[in-house]
Amino acid sequence: MKPLLSLIGVVITIVSLVVFGFTYRQVQEQRTALLDDLERRTGLLADSLKESIRPSYLSNDTARLQNVLDKFAGRERLLGLAVFDNKGSLFATSAELPQELTSGASIPEKAMDADSNEGDFTFLSESKIYVFATPLHQDEKVIGAVTVYQRADYIDDAISQTWKRNLVRLLTQSLLFSLAVILIFRWIIYQPIIRMAEAIRQTRSGLAKGDPDVFKAHSFFSPIAAEIRKMSQSLLLARTAASEEARLRLEKIDSPWTAERLKEFFKAYLKDRKIYVVSNREPYAHKKIKNEIRAEMPASGMVTALEPVMEACGGLWLAHGSGEADRFVVDKDDKVGVPPDEPKYTLKRVWLSEQEVKGYYNGFCNEALWPLCHLAHTRPIFRQEDWTEYRKVNGKFAQSLLAEIKRVHRPLILVQDYHFALLPAMIKASRPDAEVGFFWHIPWPSAEAFSICPWRKEILEGMLGADVLAFHTQQYCNNFMETVGKEVESLADLEKFSITHKGHTSYIKPLPTSVAFTNGETKTPAPKSPLMEKLGIETKYLGIGVDRLDYTKGILERLRGIEFFFDLHPAYKRQFTFLQIAAPSREQVAKYQEFSEDVERESERINRKFESDNWRPVVLIKKLHTHEEIYPLYRSANVCMVTSLSDGMNLVAKEFIASRTDEAGVLILSQFTGASRELKEALIINPYSAEETAEAISKALSMPQAEQRRRMKKMRESVKNYNVYRWAAEFLKALASLS
Ligand code: F6P
Numbered sequence: 001m002k003p004l005l006s007l008i009g010v011v012i013t014i015v016s017l018v019v020f021g022f023t024y025r026q027v028q029e030q031r032t033a034l035l036d037d038l039e040r041r042t043g044l045l046a047d048s049l050k051e052s053i054r055p056s057y058l059s060n061d062t063a064r065l066q067n068v069l070d071k072f073a074g075r076e077r078l079l080g081l082a083v084f085d086n087k088g089s090l091f092a093t094s095a096e097l098p099q100e101l102t103s104g105a106s107i108p109e110k111a112m113d114a115d116s117n118e119g120d121f122t123f124l125s126e127s128k129i130y131v132f133a134t135p136l137h138q139d140e141k142v143i144g145a146v147t148v149y150q151r152a153d154y155i156d157d158a159i160s161q162t163w164k165r166n167l168v169r170l171l172t173q174s175l176l177f178s179l180a181v182i183l184i185f186r187w188i189i190y191q192p193i194i195r196m197a198e199a200i201r202q203t204r205s206g207l208a209k210g211d212p213d214v215f216k217a218h219s220f221f222s223p224i225a226a227e228i229r230k231m232s233q234s235l236l237l238a239r240t241a242a243s244e245e246a247r248l249r250l251e252k253i254d255s256p257w258t259a260e261r262l263k264e265f266f267k268a269y270l271k272d273r274k275i276y277v278v279s280n281r282e283p284y285a286h287k288k289i290k291n292e293i294r295a296e297m298p299a300s301g302m303v304t305a306l307e308p309v310m311e312a313c314g315g316l317w318l319a320h321g322s323g324e325a326d327r328f329v330v331d332k333d334d335k336v337g338v339p340p341d342e343p344k345y346t347l348k349r350v351w352l353s354e355q356e357v358k359g360y361y362n363g364f365c366n367e368a369l370w371p372l373c374h375l376a377h378t379r380p381i382f383r384q385e386d387w388t389e390y391r392k393v394n395g396k397f398a399q400s401l402l403a404e405i406k407r408v409h410r411p412l413i414l415v416q417d418y419h420f421a422l423l424p425a426m427i428k429a430s431r432p433d434a435e436v437g438f439f440w441h442i443p444w445p446s447a448e449a450f451s452i453c454p455w456r457k458e459i460l461e462g463m464l465g466a467d468v469l470a471f472h473t474q475q476y477c478n479n480f481m482e483t484v485g486k487e488v489e490s491l492a493d494l495e496k497f498s499i500t501h502k503g504h505t506s507y508i509k510p511l512p513t514s515v516a517f518t519n520g521e522t523k524t525p526a527p528k529s530p531l532m533e534k535l536g537i538e539t540k541y542l543g544i545g546v547d548r549l550d551y552t553k554g555i556l557e558r559l560r561g562i563e564f565f566f567d568l569h570p571a572y573k574r575q576f577t578f579l580q581i582a583a584p585s586r587e588q589v590a591k592y593q594e595f596s597e598d599v600e601r602e603s604e605r606i607n608r609k610f611e612s613d614n615w616r617p618v619v620l621i622k623k624l625h626t627h628e629e630i631y632p633l634y635r636s637a638n639v640c641m642v643t644s645l646s647d648g649m650n651l652v653a654k655e656f657i658a659s660r661t662d663e664a665g666v667l668i669l670s671q672f673t674g675a676s677r678e679l680k681e682a683l684i685i686n687p688y689s690a691e692e693t694a695e696a697i698s699k700a701l702s703m704p705q706a707e708q709r710r711r712m713k714k715m716r717e718s719v720k721n722y723n724v725y726r727w728a729a730e731f732l733k734a735l736a737s738l739s
Contacts, residue, residue, distance in 0.1 A: 081147065259308065283297065543697065576701065582622045642673060653679060
């Protein structure tokens with residue numbers, strides 16, 4: 001609609017300019033004609049008046065003179081008449097001629113001095129008056145002047161009438177024109193385009209089965225429609241071939257997993273059963289940005305992993321509706337199709353009250369469970385009221401999910417993360433036929449560390465409702481088995497890695513999450529980063545960190561490592577810039593507010609210590625960035641730093657590797673991330689040691705290209721081979737194989 005409005009705007013502006021031009025000329029001509037007419041009429045009147053009053057003026061017969069003046073003065077638009085003697089003094093006036101007009105006699109004097117007719121405009125109050133004077137003669141000698149006062153307002157009135165008439169005409173024409181353009185646009189252009197776009201969308205998403213009718217368009221577009229129809233048929237053929245290939249690949253164990261292969265796997269092994277994902281964080285949050293509602297993907301490893309899987313398999317994703325404009329886009333069942341541009345699955349939003357968010361999310365999830373499971377030396381806070389809200393919210397999600405699966409036989413349910421530890425048991429209690437998988441996205445601590453939680457037994461029993469319980473690493477699985485053994489009466493089978501509790505068996509599995517990386521071959525050139533250009537970073541070397549502003553990410557330790565690096569290697573000053581992209585996170589939680597301020601303060605301190613000319617060693621940007629914005633940054637970086645103090649997996653590390661089609665760049669990776677178990681060719685560091693971090697930066701920046709390529713190649717192979725499609729397939733296989 002915007003381009004159409006601009007088109008109408010441009011046309012109306014041009015037409016208006018033309019109309020204004022013409023009207024201006026027209027009123028100029030009109031004014032000249034009216035003035036000429038006024039002068040002519042006044043001149044004629046003055047001449048005939050002169051003849052009539054000369055005798056009485058000469059004989060000084062004032063009574064007769066007055067009579068003549070009053071008789072003439074009654075005419076239309078004539079305000080009055082006056083006679084001046086040759087000294088410029090008023091001799092006689094018609095009755096009712098306002099005195100202000102005759103008090104100065106400049107025009108009659110001018111006429112007498114020049115011995116010619118003189119006319120000019122003057123104002124009486126607001127009214128415009130035309131004053132015309134003609135000399136009176138006796139034997140060629142000027143003996144006085146006759147002055148005529150005409151009302152001249154009608155000239156301006158006539159001109160403004162012309163303007164008004166033309167403007168109304170312009171408005172009507174513009175309105176009719178806009179209406180005509182909109183109607184033509186809608187019928188001839190917009191509707192056929194929308195129909196064609198919908199047909200293309202359906203073909204692209206595999207919904208259309210090549211029905212040529214969907215490409216029916218106005219004859220105006222028929223050549224394009226014909227081409228699109230052909231393209232769509234080719235696409236359908238290609239799709240069929242790809243899906244056939246994916247089906248064949250299912251049998252080949254060593255071929256990489258792709259979205260297509262996962263789809264085929266889903267059809268073949270799960271017979272297209274519907275998947276239900278439950279998580280706290282939603283994959284898309286709708287925000288109001290400048291009067292427009294836009295969907296944003298949050299900074300979340302869980303979303304990065306699950307979203308491509310849901311795009312491939314379809315299904316329903318139940319999550320907390322936390323976006324400020326979320327309610328505006330859902331239907332009456334609180335559902336919306338996503339991704340917004342091309343919906344492939346359904347997002348169902350669950351609404352939480354402020355009190356629920358405070359107790360369940362900010363309190364129990366982020367102040368109790370998060371620090372309990374991440375060994376980052378932040379003390380967990382256990383509040384009874386937070387626990388109450390946590391239980392309540394788990395119950396609320398359970399009810400919402402149970403309503404969805406009411407008529408679904410053996411639904412496949414994938415519960416995500418520490419927000420819903422109680423959910424598996426709640427679902428199983430009502431629906432024992434449901435197959436419930438539970439993925440814990442954060443580390444599972446040692447049994448001793450977990451034992452400080454006052455509600456450990458309830459949490460573990462809730463989790464043991466799941467049929468498959470998965471963690472990123474074998475170590476977390478071991479810790480979990482040990483914790484259950486210590487806290488809950490149960491039977492552990494160390495061979496099958498399962499726990500039987502109250503007659504139900506849960507299988508514990510290490511399943512490292514990953515990213516949707518499928519293609520390791522294409523060497524695409526690094527795209528330009530508008531952000532880098534905006535920031536004006538021009539140093540030879542660039543380091544990058546991409547994190548949520550979370551104390552577990554080791555950002556402060558990273559900054560200290562960078563400081564130490566410049567202390568040890570001052571030659572890198574003005575040669576190396578570190579760009580920290582930090583997405584604000586959990587801002588209602590005090591610890592996170594403090595942490596955000598600490599990061600800012602520390603960056604400033606380091607900048608003050610080393611900055612010179614236009615160079616600052618640390619560029620900190622506290623803002624959520626899209627994957628599209630981050631990708632060119634990964635590609636420009638010489639080194640990516642992941643220095644978490646404790647991290648379930650860390651998908652930033654894998655995203656960085658997936659982006660490097662050029663097989664260049666170095667990853668510095670904390671030994672306390674799940675990712676460090678797989679990415680052995682990264683420079684593995686202990687983030688608590690500033691010296692180790694500094695040394696790793698130095699090693700990364702001086703690493704020969706060949707060495708970078710060797711390491712990156714291996715890491716890319718590993719991420720490609722165990723990408724998120726494989727993760728999902730293994731998770732689903734583990735779940736479905738139980739029945
Ligand atoms: O890693 C655990 C996790 O739940 C992931 O989804 C994500 O990385 C992060 O925490 C997001 O936190 P939140 O959803 O609280 O913003």
